[in-house]
Amino acid sequence: MFMGEYRHTVDEKGRMIIPAKFREELGASFVVTRGLDRCLFVYPYDEWKQLESKLKSLPFTKKDARAFTRFFFSGATECDLDKQGRVNISSPLREYAHLEKDCVVIGVSNRVEIWSKTIWEEYFAESEDSFGEIAENLVDFDIDL
Template identity: 65%
Template structure:
């Protein structure tokens, strides 16, 4: 399980350090793709395969299913850590998530999310204001 919040910088070549606590559960080969809310999702290969299997079950006749699958898979790329524990994030993914200098890497159960610091701060501030309401709504799913 991935959890926690870490702050790192992305260099001019699009490389960012993955927190050491995340490296072993991530494995040698993993996938990074566009996530929701203008961040990036990183999945260990087993989690990625599970997600792709679910996407394959979506009906091709549904426009939203086709659009979501295209969006999600077209930005995906396999990654591996270099000797310094960094990954290289492609230019389109950096642009999508507005990754410039300061980034926030968070663990979210079965995935890692990479956020531009400003986007994360904005998202966190808005979500923090409604956290009680979010928690109340989650009671419907036994949390």
């Protein structure tokens, strides 16, 4: 399970250090793709294969299903860590997530998310005030916090 929040930077070549606590669980090869809310999603390869299987089962006759799978898979890139524990994030993915220098890497259960520091701080500030309301809405999913 991935959890925690870490501050890192992206260098001029698009390389970013993956937190040491995440490296082993991500494995030798993992997938980085466009996420929701202008962040990047990072999946260990086995999680990616499970997600791919679920998305393949969506009905291709539904416009939203086609749009989401195009968005999600067209940005996906298989990545490896270098000897310093860095991942090279492609230019299109950096542009999508507005990753220029300072970024935040968070663990979210089965995936890692990479955020621009500015976008993360804005998102967190907006969500922080409604955290209680969001938690109340999760009652419908049988989650007791």
